[in-house]
Amino acid sequence: MTVQTVSLLLSAAAILILAAVFLRVRVLAHAVEDYAPVQGRAYRIRAIAFWLMLLVGLPISIWLLRDMPYEADATEAQIVNATAAQWYWELDREDVSLNRPVEFHVASMDVNHGFGIYDAAGRLVAQTQAMPGYVNRLVHKFDAPGTYRVLCLEYCGLAHHGMMAEVIVSETGGSDG
Amino acid sequence: MAEAYTTAGAKVTAADRGRLWVTLYLAVTGIVLLLMMTLGLLMRLAQSDILTLDPALFYQMMTVHGTGMVGIAALGGMAVMWHFLSAHVRLHGWVLGVNLVLFLAGVVAILAADFLGGFGGGWTFLYPLPATSGAVWPTWAAALHLSGLLVIGVGFLIVCLEIARAIIVGYGGLGRGLGWHVLFANSTENVPPPTVVASTMVVIVTTLALTAGAAILVMSLINIAFPEIQINPLLAKNMTYFFGHVFINATIYMAVTVVYELLPRITGRPWKTNKVFLAAWTLSTTMVLVIYPHHLLMDFAMPTWMMVIGQVLSYVNSFPVLIVTGLGALAILHRSGIRWDLISTLLLISMFGWMAGVIPAVIDATITVNSVMHNTMWVPGHFHFYLLLGLLPMQFAFMIYLARGEDVTPQGGDMTAILYLLFGLGFVGMFLMGGWASVPRRWATHLPEWLIWDQIASVMAVGVIVLATVFVLKFLTRMPRILQEA
Ligand code: HEM
Ligand SMILES: [Cu+2]
Numbered sequence: 001m002t003v004q005t006v007s008l009l010l011s012a013a014a015i016l017i018l019a020a021v022f023l024r025v026r027v028l029a030h031a032v033e034d035y036a037p038v039q040g041r042a043y044r045i046r047a048i049a050f051w052l053m054l055l056v057g058l059p060i061s062i063w064l065l066r067d068m069p070y071e072a073d074a075t076e077a078q079i080v081n082a083t084a085a086q087w088y089w090e091l092d093r094e095d096v097s098l099n100r101p102v103e104f105h106v107a108s109m110d111v112n113h114g115f116g117i118y119d120a121a122g123r124l125v126a127q128t129q130a131m132p133g134y135v136n137r138l139v140h141k142f143d144a145p146g147t148y149r150v151l152c153l154e155y156c157g158l159a160h161h162g163m164m165a166e167v168i169v170s171e172t173g174g175s176d177g
Numbered sequence: 178m179a180e181a182y183t184t185a186g187a188k189v190t191a192a193d194r195g196r197l198w199v200t201l202y203l204a205v206t207g208i209v210l211l212l213m214m215t216l217g218l219l220m221r222l223a224q225s226d227i228l229t230l231d232p233a234l235f236y237q238m239m240t241v242h243g244t245g246m247v248g249i250a251a252l253g254g255m256a257v258m259w260h261f262l263s264a265h266v267r268l269h270g271w272v273l274g275v276n277l278v279l280f281l282a283g284v285v286a287i288l289a290a291d292f293l294g295g296f297g298g299g300w301t302f303l304y305p306l307p308a309t310s311g312a313v314w315p316t317w318a319a320a321l322h323l324s325g326l327l328v329i330g331v332g333f334l335i336v337c338l339e340i341a342r343a344i345i346v347g348y349g350g351l352g353r354g355l356g357w358h359v360l361f362a363n364s365t366e367n368v369p370p371p372t373v374v375a376s377t378m379v380v381i382v383t384t385l386a387l388t389a390g391a392a393i394l395v396m397s398l399i400n401i402a403f404p405e406i407q408i409n410p411l412l413a414k415n416m417t418y419f420f421g422h423v424f425i426n427a428t429i430y431m432a433v434t435v436v437y438e439l440l441p442r443i444t445g446r447p448w449k450t451n452k453v454f455l456a457a458w459t460l461s462t463t464m465v466l467v468i469y470p471h472h473l474l475m476d477f478a479m480p481t482w483m484m485v486i487g488q489v490l491s492y493v494n495s496f497p498v499l500i501v502t503g504l505g506a507l508a509i510l511h512r513s514g515i516r517w518d519l520i521s522t523l524l525l526i527s528m529f530g531w532m533a534g535v536i537p538a539v540i541d542a543t544i545t546v547n548s549v550m551h552n553t554m555w556v557p558g559h560f561h562f563y564l565l566l567g568l569l570p571m572q573f574a575f576m577i578y579l580a581r582g583e584d585v586t587p588q589g590g591d592m593t594a595i596l597y598l599l600f601g602l603g604f605v606g607m608f609l610m611g612g613w614a615s616v617p618r619r620w621a622t623h624l625p626e627w628l629i630w631d632q633i634a635s636v637m638a639v640g641v642i643v644l645a646t647v648f649v650l651k652f653l654t655r656m657p658r659i660l661q662e663a
Contacts, residue, residue, distance in 0.1 A: 032514035042508030086311040124615035136477040161620040
């Protein structure tokens with residue numbers, strides 16, 4: 001399952017549970033009960049939610065930090081210099097090989113752009129910002145051959161939606177030159 | 178002074194001069210809201226490939242829509258907060274008037290810059306795009322747009338200072354407005370009611386946000402005038418997103434006062450300040466200021482510790498105010514014996530929209546998720562969720578409340594609110610589906626495989642606009658009466 005699908009399902013599940021709680025309150029509002037016991041129950045639920053978030057959620061959030069993209073391992077990487085400008089990409093290499101890290105050095109000549117890599121099915125697989133004055137190092141290992149597309153993911157003006165380039169991933173994948 | 182009250186906690190419904198301005202604020206909010214929604218629909222139709230729009234025009238509309246919506250979110254939110262706060266502290270109504278004049282002047286400047294000058298730098302005006310448009314818009318248009326923003330920012334800053342002054346005079350300091358004497362020293366004197374606590378938080382964070390925003394605006398203006406004076410782009414981005422994140426978040430903290438004030442009146446159950454409530458607001462006051470790096474997770478040049486804060490505290494931040502307020506509202510309503518009507522239903526929806534809208538945001542603030550969701554439609558999906566279904570229902574509820582002469586006895590009409598919720602869910606759901614499908618945000622034209630989400634969203638948007646029009650008209654048609662009473 002892709003990260004996108006997991007995110008969607010998690011969000012949908014959480015929103016549906018929340019909706020069920022709200023619906024229950026909506027439907028039962030006409031009944032009359034003293035406030036004190038209702039409030040007591042709400043406080044208990046609040047306490048449970050608090051400890052759950054602290055003892056379960058927080059560790060999960062910290063655990064999810066384990067593979068941040070910033071210091072990704074790039075031994076024997078293929079280097080691709082990608083430079084953005086209004087409104088095109090310049091890649092010094094378009095053919096890369098499968099299953100070996102590719103290290104994109106992403107820079108911009110004018111304004112902020114976003115370097116987004118889309119697979120052959122049109123799914124976003126990795127990105128970094130292209131910012132003037134900085135070189136962002138994005139490491140990605142392609143695990144399927146095909147023609148990938150680079151789309152712009154930071155609004156950069158009139159032809160933002162027209163900024164596309166291609167990266168061709170194959171077994172042999174060009175030379176490291 | 179006719180326009181102020183010092184009665185802490187008393188229910189004040191009398192007419193006053195502050196109310197005149199509050200009413201005008203809401204009128205401007207309602208009218209601009211409907212116009213901006215229409216621009217939004219046109220953008221969605223263009224992305225659907227149903228309407229042909231020149232990309233330059235699309236991006237101008239996107240800039241106006243984003244800026245305008247953020248502007249009225251604050252204008253409407255401020256009206257709500259001012260109204261309820263003025264029952265607790267002594268506020269000078271004319272300050273609202275000054276802000277409205279500055280606001281309208283800024284709006285005129287921005288409309289001229291964008292639609293006549295062709296400026297389309299987005300509501301985030303990210304340096305150096307305003308000055309570096311690829312010769313699409315002239316420098317004067319960029320300068321005019323940024324100046325318009327600056328004028329609007331100064332207006333809101335003045336209001337914040339006035340509110341801060343009033344809270345300091347009324348409660349003896351901002352710390353006391355946040356209830357620290359109760360929280361840390363167990364005092365039982367002069368306990369600030371929820372509205373005062375929320376207002377104190379709002380003025381603290383909004384003042385900081387506006388200061389950063391004004392600074393980056395001035396720096397950008399200087400750069401436009403003297404291009405050789407440059408700004409570090411990463412610093413500029415930090416300032417911009419600090420401002421943008423805090424400011425838009427503050428609008429919902431302003432508007433939530435309507436929940437604190439009206440639910441007790443509707444149900445007859447009090448909403449009292451207690452230590453958990455105070456602790457939550459104090460925590461949120463600090464956290465909302467430090468979590469903004471979750472907007473910069475894809476700027477790999479940022480220090481890693483800031484990214485870690487951006488992820489972990491974004492997650493933690495969802496707890497305090499949101500859960501305390503959400504559960505508080507649910508508890509007040511649960512088995513309270515009320516009959517639902519338009520106002521109470523809107524308030525219920527607003528709590529749901531706020532809480533639910535935060536969920537996709539927290540998920541996206543996870544760095545590994547952000548790598549494949551940042552700047553996709555997932556992002557407008559999350560913020561339209563909590564603005565359209567969280568913030569706006571609060572503002573609508575307040576409009577209806579004034580239109581009904583501040584009477585909260587049930588008068589029906591909840592079906593329209595439920596329809597609004599359903600269309601709204603459909604509309605934001607399509608943004609989220611677009612994010613799932615990797616559709617980039619802020620694209621004037623879309624690839625064929627993305628159109629399905631855009632087209633369903635367009636239909637839903639029509640429903641949203643019709644219902645929003647119903648709510649706004651309920652208020653506008655009653656406006657002469659409200660003004661007469663004032
Ligand atoms: C019928 C209601 C609405 C419609 C049809 C609509 C439509 C849109 C569309 C199509 C976009 C551009 C999406 C993209 O491709 O990135 C957008 C962006 C935005 N909308 Fe809305 N919207 C609506 C309501 C609202 C409301 C109520 C608010 C706030 C109170 C709001 C605030 C924004 C903001 C801040 C942006 C970002 C602009 C930017 O990216 O520069 N919208 N909206
Ligand atoms: Cu771009």
